[in-house]
Amino acid sequence: MPLPRSLARFNKHATNHVSRLVAGHLPGFAIVDHRGRRSGTEYRTPVNAFRRTGTFELALTYGRDADWIANVQAASGARLEYRGRTYAVDSPRIVGLDEAEAIPHWVRRILDRLHVDSVMLVDEVAVPAG
Numbered sequence: 068m069p070l071p072r073s074l075a076r077f078n079k080h081a082t083n084h085v086s087r088l089v090a091g092h093l094p095g096f097a098i099v100d101h102r103g104r105r106s107g108t109e110y111r112t113p114v115n116a117f118r119r120t121g122t123f124e125l126a127l128t129y130g131r132d133a134d135w136i137a138n139v140q141a142a143s144g145a146r147l148e149y150r151g152r153t154y155a156v157d158s159p160r161i162v163g164l165d166e167a168e169a170i171p172h173w174v175r176r177i178l179d180r181l182h183v184d185s186v187m188l189v190d191e192v193a194v195p196a197g
Contacts, residue, residue: 091148095174097123100146100153101138110135116149117169123147123156124167125187126178131161136187147189156189 091098097116102109112135115126127136136159139145144157164170164178167186 091151094150097125097150098148099125099135099139100148101135102142103134104138104141110138111148115174116147117167117171117174118149119169121191122169123149123154123189123191124169125189126164126170126174126183127161127185127187128178128181128183131185136161139187139189144189144192155192157192158188158190160188161185162188 095115095117097114099112099114100109101112114135115128117124117126127133139159144155144159147154147156162185164175164184164186166188167175170178170186
């Protein structure tokens with residue numbers, strides 16, 4: 068089991084407010100902009116993120132059942148603020164941590180210790196020139 072849901076609730080109401088100020092600019096972090104599938108409310112969720120060509124890998128530190136994951140899957144995409152740039156992303160899919168290519172070895176070891184075994188892959192949407 069990844070990190071406990073009680074910690075997720077605490078982070079949602081406390082830590083995330085501070086994290087959102089910097090997560091979109093720091094290496095290894097991003098902010099997922101998504102819309103609630105029932106409420107329609109817009110959310111900004113800080114996540115651990117790593118980039119490889121055309122794809123982002125988002126660590127599922129609270130497991131596969133987090134609300135932001137269901138929202139991104141229901142919408143078939145989201146916006147991702149990563150290192151100061153905003154990307155449209157689509158085609159969300161969950162794979163095992165062993166399929167992640169961009170996550171550095173030392174981060175993978177931390178995720179293993181936290182029993183994080185899944186990542187969400189999302190593809191960068193190509194923006195037409197013009």
